[in-house]
Amino acid sequence: MIRNLSVTLMLCTCTLISFSQENLSSSKKPSPFTFTGYVDGYFRNDFSKDVLNNKTSFTNSTGTLALGMLSEKIDFAKNKFSFTADLGIGKRAKEFAYNDKGVLASVKQLYASYQLTDWLKVTGGTWATHVGYEVVDPYVNRNYSMSYLFSYGPFLHTGLKADAAFGKSGLMMGISNPTDYRKSTSPNKKALLLQYSYAFSDDAKIYFNYVGGQRPTDEAKIRQFDVVFTDKLNDQISIGFNGTVNSTTLKSGGKYGDASTWSGAALYLNLDPWEKIGFTQRFEVFSDRNQLSGLSTSAYGGTIYANTISVNIKAGPLVIVPEYRIDNCSSKVFHDKKGSETNFESSFILAGYIKF
DSSP states (O other): OOOHHHHHHHHHHHHHHHHHHHHHHHOSSSEEEEEEEEEEEEEEETEEEEEEEESSSSSOOOEEEEEEEEEEEEEEEEETEEEEEEEEHHHHHHTTTTTTTGGGGGGOOOOOOOOSSSSSSEEEEEESSSSOOOSSSSTOOOOSSOOHHHHHHHEEEEEEEEEETTTTTEEEEESSSSOOSSSOOOOOOEEEEEEEEEEEESSSEEEEEEEEEOSSSSSSSEEEEEEEEEEOSSSSSEEEEEEEEEEEEEETEEEEOOEEEEEEEEEEEEEEEEETEEEEEEEEEEEEOOOOOOOOOOOEEEEEEEEEEEEEEEEETEEEEEEEEEEEEEOOOOOOSSSSSSEEEEOOOOOOOOEO
């Protein structure tokens, strides 16, 4: 029944899109509503034929076709008030909202904002995290498979935040439920959200991000410091960088011990030699010797060096993304065709999405 309700919500959204488009064509006044959406799917082949070799989000399959997500986004803006409802159904949406059940599992974002002044805006609701370079929507990313930094960092926040703009600088401060929880079973446990951004130019920007708080399931304190840098060098070449450190402090015997960490960095090189074909190479290092992120199902932590090459081919409204990925780890966290532990993993993905 819940699944049917989610599908009904998506169909109602599609009906609203058609109705809005008719109104736009017959009315001189622009509509305060904006409707966008996409659908994506993929085929992944793990060369070792072991689905457990995939240790990042949203592509946990091998040898089969899979739907990623059908997504619909409604934006409303009038005067100083704005509202966003970002809904999705499918495997990607379910993994993104992994702490939710029922209708809430179909909500990616649902928030309202009010522009108090020219430089200050307040927002309340649930929204995708400010931490990291990659996002849940595949059409925003150049690689289809996700990085380790995205997969083991925060996904979403639910609470209140304020965004302030000062010339080339921006500052965000907020308070939310514990990371990835829309409903908190521990009202006294909250997370602090911070972001400082600076625009060197229209093409070069840097973001310093922070999220810190307690987990609702135990007394652990979690802190993550993150930096993102993007730069468009020219019409054909752009780069991105993401570096992060996550620390966890456990409580034992009424006292907090020493912090344990996982960390990583990812470099993105984008080349667009032609209008309809682009290339992206992602180099990533992810270190989790303390096994804080649940790096593997085996008894090892380690450092992974991942190299991903993706091609973005535009064929009208369809974008096709063939991708080859190699992961090497300092410990034997993968398995070969015979089921033996190994340091090496490789896979191929053929993905596609249509944005509307």
